[in-house]
Amino acid sequence: MKVPSLRLQLSLWLLLPLLALLALDAWMTYHRAMDAAHEAFDRTLEASLKSMREGIRLHEGRFAIDVPYLALEIFESEDGSSIYYAIRDEHGATLTGYDDLPMPAVQKQALYKTVFHDAHFRGQPIRMAAQPLPVRDTPSGQTRLVWVLVGETIEPRQMLAREILMGSLQQEMVLVTLALGIVWLGVRRGLRPLHRLSATVAARDADDLAPLEQKDLPAEIEPLVEAINQYVARMHRMLLARKRFFADAAHQLKTPLAIMQAQSELALRERDGDRIRPHLRPLHDTVRQAARGVQQLLSLSRLEPDSGYAPALQPLRLDALAKSVALDLAPVARAGGVDLGFEAPAPVYAMGQAELLQELTGNLVENAIRHTGRDASVTVRVCANAGEPLLQVVDNGPGIAASEREKVFERFYRCDGNQVQEGSGLGLPIVQEIARTHGATVMLEETPGGGLTVSVRFRAPAAEGHGDKTASR
Known part of the structure; x- marks a missing residue:
């Protein structure tokens, strides 16, 4: 209608x-x-x-x-x-x-x-x-x-x-007609800024996302133009996020694909199966690294602030979730010669989305295992601090210099002197985005005695559950 x-x-x-x-x-x-x-x-x-x-x-x-x-x-x-x-x-x-x-x-x-x-x-x-x-x-x-x-x-x-009434009505009808005519012309004149605004928007190119001018506008139209500019700004940020995603994807996949191509060419030149195996092992690791990079890029794209994604937060056992992730990564820790432990003095409840918190915990533990080196130890700790759920991953590795602790949350950033070749530089940015969607904060601190402690502090839930105290190492 x-x-x-x-x-x-x-x-x-x-x-x-x-x-x-x-x-x-x-x-x-x-x-x-x-x-x-x-x-x-x-x-x-x-x-x-x-x-x-x-x-x-x-x-x-x-x-x-x-x-x-x-x-x-x-x-x-x-x-x-x-x-x-x-x-x-x-x-x-x-x-x-x-x-x-x-x-x-x-x-x-x-x-x-x-x-x-x-x-x-x-x-x-x-x-x-x-x-x-x-x-x-x-x-x-x-x-x-x-x-x-x-x-x-x-x-x-x-x-x-x-007779008096008819004379009065005739006069008033003339006045009403004149009043409506004046109002019609006044409204027409008053709507000119809207017509100009419509013409300005219609004349723009499809890729022109510059804000509309807000000078010389009536007070009633200013909120409309402000809302349009805010909407255009959100669209601009979303487009920038998409462009950044494609650029990150190209940057992240270019090197693994080049390695895969080189290793496959070397493997095709070899006729002896035993001589092919050394080429297939790096090829397999590169494919695994590329798959991991793609998964991380997709996670970052979904967690962009302007993506509109809002996870449904539900009460969950943070200690049980972290313990499950630690058990899944135990074979990786043993293969790298790292002692992986878990501590939870008591059940800890938090509001969160299970899949995202599993990814957050997994990224922190994998980073710790990858960067601490052999014969090091990594501890996953879950507790409640002043009523707020706290997840910590503590290691005794080389740690991160205080001057670089803010930079490591940037995409693809690698610390100076980092000898580890694996990793995409996306783990901690993903951790920060997941924490943001949960209203949590991420802090990097030096472990007493050396190493790095990553702490994720969540908001206190409305009601905390109580259960049996557990501790494992």
Whole structure:
């Protein structure tokens, strides 16, 4: 489903509230117009009452009423309204006029004070004016109270109110139309930076990952451009990581493949099986080294910070995992003349991904076996330090100079004076990346008495398990 344009959405969001406000204003305008019409027509009613009052006389206790025609002529109009009147004594008896014309609800009013009220008469709404007044009998001095009532149907008032309302609505509709036009043009002008931004992005080359300019931008668009630049920066880092991976792969595989080709050519020239064997042994070792290098390159590519890989961490026995790796590498240690041991005073639990932690531990142990030399010792130690799981690989080999301990985490870096030909220089970078994905830290320290101690400190798990204490050597 196609989403409407931003201009159309803004126009609709403005139009609907404006129409609601217009309806409310029409209702209020009509009531104000009716009040104004009542005020104007009520003056006419009151003038009629005064004219009728002049025709009321009291003589010898009897009323003589002469309703002047002028009093009713005031109400004559071409709108077809109806006029009703009545004059009643203090007892409510009708002296003249309509008997059923309603009286005001409150009849205790000050003399000569006109009371206006709305009522219904013969099925029609009418506007009533009532006034109590005293009539004095001159010969006898007697005074009696009479009520003068005049009523008019409200068609003229409603007509006047509707005329006022229609005039007001016409004016307001013109204003609403102009307001929408102004908003439409304003939104169009306000969206120009977005159109320019869209045109700028569309005009770029496919390989242009430079950040977008953020100057002279409205405040509402700056977060969008910032988010685009951050996304482009992540894409740029991912592409650089891929390029670095391919460059590392080419660098790592070029030498083993060249050796394999040379050894295979030498082996093909030999006809005696016993003479072929010396060529096949290095070929086999080179193939194994190349396979290991490929595996390490794939691990580094997967663990790149911008690769998006996030391992699912679960509680596991760190001591059992490290012990399993040490047992798997025991034959390699014996073949190299290295005494490999394991220490775990008690079960240690950590949050981690088993396959990655096995690779981390294996890289540390293999590095220690490869670089310590014959008749050396390597110890894998797992313990809890201040509640935090700690994995250590301790050796008594030549160690690493303090000035090079940061550099060994760089890819393909080899320490000065390193006589070991095997190894790709990727083991410790992989260890550092795996530790990063687990929120752990890697530290290189000198072993007391000589050698190197590699410590991997993990975060304390939410709940630690308890088990039987184990120790082996």
